[in-house]
Structure formats: structure tokens, C-alpha cells
Amino acid sequence: MIEKQSRLKKTMVILLIGLFLTAGIIPSMNSNNIKAFSTDDSFITVDIAATVALSKIGELGKTNFYITDSLSIHNGQDLLCYIFNLRPMGYIVVTGSYNLPPVIAYSFTNTYEEDVEGNPLYDLLFTDLKLRLQTITLTPESIIEERHKQWDSYQSGITITNGRFEQWPPEGSTPTGGWLLENWHQSPPYNNYCPLDIAHGGSRSVAGCPAVAMAQILNYHNTTMNVSFDDSDDYYHAYLGNNYWIDNNYIQFGFPSFPQLNIYLTTLQSHYEDHIPPTNDDKAALTFACGVAATQVYAASGSGTFGVDQAYDAYQRFNCTSIELLDENDPDLYERLSNNMKDALPAHLAVVNEGWTVGHNVVVDGYNTDEYYHINFGWGGPYNGWYLIPDELPYDLTVIEGLIVDILKNTAIPDLTCDGALEWTNVTPNETVTGSFTVSNIGEAGSNLDWEITGWPTWGEWTFTPLDGNNLKPEDGPTAVTAQVVVPNVENHLFTGQITITNKEDPSDDATVPVSLQTGLKTHEKLFCNGSLTWVDVKPFSTITGSFTVENIGAAYTNLSWGITSWPDWGTWTFTPSSGTDLTPEHGPVTINVSIRAPLKRGTQFSGDVILTNSDNSSDYDTVPVSLATPYHYSVTLLDILQAVIARFPHAFPLLRLLLA
Template sequence: MTEIFSRKTTVFFVIAIFFITAFLQINGSGIATKSDVDIKTAANVAQAKISQLGKGDFSISGKTAFYEGEKPLFYVFHLRPRGYVVTSADLALPPVIAYSFQSNFSEEQNVLMDILKADISLRLKNIDNLPDHVIESRKLMWKSVLNPKNENAASINFEQWPSEGTTSTGGWLETTWNQDSPYNNFCPLDNGKRSVAGCPAVAMAQILNYHKTTNGISFNDSDDYYHNYIHQYVIDDDHEKYDFPSFPELNGYLATLSSHYENNTLLTDNDKAAIVFACGVAAKQVYGSEVSGTFGVNQAYQAYLRFGIDNIELLNESNPDLYGRLRMNMVDALPAHLAVVTSDWNSGHNVVVDGYNTDDYYHLNFGWGGSLDGWYLLPDDMPYGLTVIEGIIVDILKENSGSDIYCGGNLHWADVEAGSTIYANFTVENAGEANSTLDWEIAEYPEWGTWTFIPSHGSNLSSGDKDYVTVSVLVPDKKIRNFRGYVTVVNKGNSDDFFILPVSLATPKAAPVIPPILQKIMQFFPVLWKIMQT
């Protein structure tokens, strides 16, 4: 009897060692080097996202895998009746990178595909540089998808700006302009073909059109510039040879456009062509029938200044306030101008950011006729210098009136002991006009845990001054949970002026993600399965 038991024990431990070894090869130190996600698992992730967003009338109709060498980078799941979900193919990345229920994903080379390839490649190369709270949060995201019966994510009140269904596009922009006719009708000829409009000009033009203004722009000889790309000529001196409007002609078109804005008149093709070409001229774009554009985001920034829009700011990825400023521009219905680059910085794109939701996705308008437009998880968790973001122009045509609330700091915790008390700090600032004062208060915070803010309100905060807030949280007594939410700080004098601080908390380090195939095999070994689940 003892010998039989010994044999069973030996067999058990041989099996255990085999599976634990295999498991460690897959999972390594939590999330491992061998952490590729197969397309079947990714499909489960895509379906979970569809369900989470309440899109029961959408279903997966097809799938495509994109590779870098032999390694899968990401998967695209095409939806019926329309739309797409893009999932990552590695457990070390967020499960869902982008999605849309209004636009389709083209199989041909496109802007979104370029951004995805560059973005995901950079994220994978720099996983070791991520802070602990990001790694823990991602592990729990995957765990909740791969083990749907294990509730390890605390729900939050989902909010979105603009609210779903309030606009035709899903973002603040109601336009889906493109680079071809009629938008390029005034662009220079290139060997007899009309040049494309250029993504910087289209992005800027859509933002100005959203605000229904040309801001009184008028071009003159001081705006002449030498065009040194494919063909060499001077804009506007060579307008006859290359068939584009002279500055006096363009000014006339812009005056008509301004009148149409003032009288809410439906825009003509000439109106659209005029504002697009005007933005291109202000940015000193170069033109070609295959590609038009600029050589850096600073040219777009200078174009806004040339339009007399001087309350803007160009933020690069090293600015710690970048995502806070961008987030609140979206809440304030202020589309922003985003420039992204490939991983080797040899090309780039300009797009409009025109929406945000509390899952930290931003709505992007790519300027390709509505094709591809959707929600994207920008790389706000990546270290400086390691993302595809070249720069973002914020506060475009923002109206300053009195006080303006802004908060600095973050509320992210990782590997926190369940039931413990944790602390953090953030600032509340009056970023408004000179001589304004701000009265503020904490208006909303997560329902999980016990929260204390010292102080919880403030008054008579002068422009440029800050209050320092200490936060304490009694953490829920729940192990291996991913708690998320946000704190809302509001201007008591203007309820439409508020700031959102995202919150994330993991308790404690998540158990390694167990792939579905290993889960099924291990169910035949319940004792070992129980050990690996703890």
C-alpha cells in the first residue's frame, strides 16, 4: 500500500514538475518573454470588449493577424454590420488597443495600420521600463478576460465625451474630410495631377471648421515660401503655372467662407478647398500627388499662430501634463491636433483627437473620409522618448473666462496589501485668467474603499496658485483585484469646469496568467490546479 502511494506520489510530482515547467516557460516572472497570445484567445478578448460596451447587435465577421517577422504584433477583428476591434498579441500589453463601431478597418496600407505597427513595436521593446502599477494592471486585465468567472476587476461608472449617440461620428467633429476632391481642389498640380491635401492641413481645417471660424486670416507677400519638394517653386508667386489660387484669390474665398459661417450657410466645395489650402499655406506644407505634408509638428503649431490663434500650447511626450491637458480638452469639447511618427521617425501623420472615455481611450479622426476613425488607447503609460507621439497642440480656440481648474499628480498604486491604508498627493491649481479666484471641492470619487481628502475643498485660490491635497484610502479586503475609477474636482463657481484624475489600484501582485489550453489540461489534476490558482 505504501509502495502504491509512493508511486502515485512520484507520478503526481513528475506531472506537476512537467506542467509547472511548461507554465513557467509561458509565464516567466509573471508576464514573460514567451507571452504571445494566439488568435483564438484574442477573439475572446474582442468579444468581451463588444459585450462590455453593450454592443450586442455587433459580431465578429473576420480576423487578420499582423506580424513583425515571425512574432504576431496585433490582431484585427472585423465586425458585422461594421467596425473593428484591435487586440494586442502579447500578455505584456493592454488587451484592446483600438476599436470602432462606425468605421471599418481596411486591409490595405493605411494611417491606422502605420500607427499600430509603430506603437505596438515600441511598447514591446520597452516593457522593462514600465512602472509596477502598469504591469500589475495589465496582468489583471488579461486575467479577467481569460478567466471570466474570476471577478478581479472592480467596476467603474463609465463616462464618455461626447456622450454616445450625441454626434454622428462618435467624436466632437461632425465632419469626415478627406485628402482628395473637393478638399484638395485648390492644391498645386504635380505633373498634371492635383496634389493631395496633406494630413496636417486636413486636421487643422477640420478643427477650424468645427469652431466655424477662419479667425479673420488674410494672406500677403510675407507668407510667400519656397516649395522645395518634387518640384521647386514659390507659393504664391507660381500660382498660374501650378494652378492654385493666388493669395488675393484665396483671401476672397476665405471671406466668402467666413460669411457662410456667420450665416450658418451650408459649405460649398470651394469653401472646403479654401480652408484646407489656407491651413496648408500657413503650415508651409510641401505638395505632391502621392503625399503632401510637413516635416514636423512645429509647422502645424506655427500655422495656428499665423491664424491668430495664440492661446495654444504644443506639448511633447516629456510634458507630465500632456494627458491631463488632453483629457480635459476632450471634456471641454475642444478637439486637439496630434502628430504621431513611425518608430524610426522617418515619417508621420497628423490626426484630430476629438473624444475621451474613462477607460482611457481617445477618439481619433484620421482625416481619411471617416475610414478608420475610432477609439485608441494612447501610450500614456510609456516612458518619455519611447512612444509614437511627436506632439499635441491643445487649447485650440479655448475661451478663457475667469478661473479654470487644473489638477496635477497621479493616483496609481500597485502591489498594495488588501485592507491596508495607502496615501498619495495631488495639486489643485487655478489655471485661469489673471486676478481670477477659484473655489473648488471634491465632487466624486470611487465607491470602493474608504476615501479621505485633506483638504476636501478650497476657496479664493488665486490665478497660478496651488492647493496641495493629501489622499488616504482604506483598501478593500479583496486580494488579486484591479480597482479603477476617477476622482472629480469641480470649480464651485462653474459646474461645467471640472478635472478628472484617473485612479488605479492593484491588490496584491496578480497571479500569473494561465493560458486557456493549460487550464483545460490542469483540470484533470485538481490538486495541482488548486495550487496554481492560489
């Protein structure tokens, strides 16, 4: 293990109420509006780091978690990071440089235990952060600028949103937070069959991190791959004064002979096949078998290998033929790793110190779209959590020694098929309709299908639940997909198309779902009137004029036929026009001119409404308010009297009518 070059400095954090940031009060913000902080790392105090930690906690929606105390890790006088312990459970690690990501690791399910000999998370943080700072000039400037914005954002209590957050496995779906269902470690019962360390008092050797990592992965898959050992697997052990043959010296050093180990492994395999939980003997046998396959060296102070290639050989010995060891020549290392996590395939990661003299093997068993990976350190749970693996640096300048991927990857070939169609008729424009179809894997038994929806019609606004899926087996049956679409705002039109579903790992394996949508007439919110008719101090029996407008506010290119269907029963009314057809929204408003001969009654306030109605839908109408007032006193001239007489007797006095005209 890595020798600690600095000691943990524990500082109690004084928490102010204002620091309790929650997801509910942290708004999102466009990153273009954020000003970058100074890169002077001396400004990162424990209070600043605590603010950043609480912002991240709020961003992740953990509103019931709070900080209890803090630790700091230094390289000499240089601050590397702060570690904040959380309640009810967990930790969060904030880096000590504005040029590094603000938060490098966190967990809400496991603890950080300080002053533990060989603390794997301490070793990883110390080496990783030291290397990142030493090679900071190799990091692209765009990444540094983005980190400054993140620091500014978290310190201000504002998070930068990066689209939809996804995590594999989904939070809360497993007891450990990662794909592994158990947390194994290097002590009893897992090391019960490991050799005794006779050179140092006879204590039993610890299991060794390569063996524990490998055993956890095999146990996750519920298989020993029917492995058995014979004399060809013998190897000479020479480490820390313990020199012997495995398995020849099994009696002296207290470990099982290969024949006995094979019996244990056969029993374990039967337990897996019968769905019986492994016993302590089963776990000890599998752990020792993995160590033997990796030709581990053993001691009570520490057991392990001298390179990740030994772990690779061990998987091969266990008949894991699909595996691949990735190194500095593999530019797709992180893509391969994230794909394994999406496929529920834990990977075996080897990390080393700066001088590549001491290392540790861990299981990577989770991934989220913030680029954090879930790491199981093989220490029984403590330290396990989400870690930001440094993918921005050249591979040989990081703590990563090697990565074994595709462990027990299913090579059976899936076959994607879909069932169903989406058909809607007489749909009202601009409304939302829902339908469903299914996705199935009809491929080889045991095959895994990763699928996604890759195409849909360009008309309408579509949403799918779910949009994709992973690890769909034939025995799982069909997966239902719900489709919702906001119907285009077009009446009486037939829309067609198809939805395309594709196998993520084989784009040539796809299927389509036909789509058909027929809109009807939009029978509401079509007719609209604007204006009112108001007249005051109107002489009785005089003629006055006014106007208002009518328009079609319905779907684009729809036609409105309208008519004036009601008006007040006082006065004599004339409307020009009084009706219309084929009025579209694109025509805009139509002006209706109104002429009315006022009632003869004086000193009266008249009111009412003019009603316009959609000729095709009587429930679609609008009103124009009307108000007219005649004065109580007014002057009557001879001309007024003559005009009233002529109006009263339209066929009398033709000569007088001609003169007045």
C-alpha cells in the same frame, strides 16, 4: 508614410455560439481574485484573441455586434496584434502580448480597410506596438501585473469594473463618435485647390494630413479667424522635383493666388456667421489655406510637413493665440489632453515612426474614463476610433511627436452661481426625499463653465443628477440639479448643512446651496412582540402562567408608549406589566408575565389573541397568539371542590378559608 515591414495575414475566424458574450451575462468581479496569466505570448492564438474581443464588446454593451473575420499584424515573426472586423460596423484590435493592454483600439462606427496604401491605423499600430514591446522593461511592474489580470478577466469572460464609466462626447451625441461633426479627407473636394504635381504627370496633390487636421478643427469651431494672406506668406516649394513659389507660380501649378484665396476665405467666414453649411469651394479653400500657413510641401503621392512645429506656426498664423505645443518636457500632457476633450476642444496630435522620419497628423476629439482617446485620421471616416494612447512610457519612447492643445479655447471668464435651497419638514426617518436647485454661468458672454459638486452634508446618503457639467455658457441658462437623500433614522431632529458647487478650473469660484431637514416621529414599525401563550391539559379553574416580550424596533433613540388593549374574554387574566412608557430600541425587549385562571368548562379548546398597541399610534400594534385546552376527563378531589366553593363565595366560610390557606 511608414513602409510596411510585414504583410497583413487574413484569417477567417470560426465563431462558436459560446463565444457570443453579452453585457447581460458578463458579471463583475473583484480583481484581487484574478490569477495572472503566463507571459508566454505564444499562447495568444486567434481564438484567445477573439474571446478577448467579444468580452470587450460585451463590456461596452454592444450586444448586437459580432466578429466576421480577422487580420494579423506581425513584425517579422513576432505577432503584434489581431484586428477583428465587426458587423454591423466597426473593428476591434487585440494585442499579441500579455504584457500589453488586451485591447488597444476599437470602433463601432467606422471600418478597418486592409491593403490601402498609407493606411494610417496600420502605421500607428505597427510603430506603437513595436515600440511598446521594445521598451517593455521600462513599464512599471504594477502596470504589467494589472494587464495580466485584464487578460485573465477577458479570457474568462469576466470584466473588471473600474467605477462609473464616462465618455466625452457622450455616445450617440455626434455623427462621428468624436466632437468633430464631419469626416474630411485628402482627396476631392478638399484638395481641389492644392498645387498640381507637374513633376509626376500633372495630377493634383493630395491635401496633406496636417492641413486636413487643422482645417477640420477650424471648421468645427465655424471660423477662419478672419485670416488673410499676403506676400509675407510666400515660401519656396522644393519637393520631389516640383520647385516653385507659393503663391507666385499659381497659374502654372493650378492653385489660387493669395488675393483669390482671401476672397474664398471671406466668403467662407460669412457662411459660418450666417449658419450656411460650407460649400465644396469653402472646404477646398480652408484646407489649402491651412497647408499654406503650415508651409506644407505637396505631391500627388503625399503632402505634409517636416515637424509638428510647422502646424503650431500655422495655428498662430490663423490668430489662434491660446494654443500651446506640448513636448517631452510637459508631464501634464495627458491631463491637458483629457481636459481639452471634456471641454469639447479637439486637439492636434502628431505621431511619428520609430526613426522619426515619417509622421502623421491626426485630430484627437474624444476621451473616456477607460483612458481611450477618439482619433480622427482625416481619411474620411475609415480607421477613426478609440485608441489607448501609451501614457505609461517615457514620452520620447512613444510614437507621439507633439500635441497642440487649447486650440481656440475660450478665454472669457465664467462666473458660477446657484439658485434655490433644499428644505424639508416633518420627514419620516429612513425615507428618501427629493429636491432641486440650479447652476448658472453669469460670467462673460461666450465663456464656458465646467462645474462639479464638491461638498454636501455628512448626514444622510446623497445622490445628485447630474453631479457635474461642462461647457455651460451664460446663454444656456440655468442647469437643474436633482438632489436625493436617504433621511437619517433619527426622529424629531433638525439637520442642517450646505451643498458646495465649484468651478473646476477656478476653485475659488464656488457657490453654496443651504440645506435644512426636520424629521418627525416615525409612526410605523415601532412596536413588536415576540412569543406565544400555549397551554394544554389544563385543569379547569386552575391558575397557569406564561410570558412574552415587547420591544421598540423603530428609529434609534425613539420612545414607545404601549399598553395591552385586548385579551380573550375567557378566563381571568393578569399582566405584569400591562403597559409602559419611554421604551427605546436601545432598551431591548421587555418581558410581560401572564397569569390566568382557566375556565371551569372541561374538554374545551380555547384560543384568541393578546393585543398590544402603540399609545401614540393605534395603527401600530402587534398580537400574541393564545391557546389553552382543558381535558375532557379529570379527577375531582375534596380539595378541588372546597377551593371552587370558596372561589364562588369569596366572603363566606372565613374559618375554612383560613384553614385551606
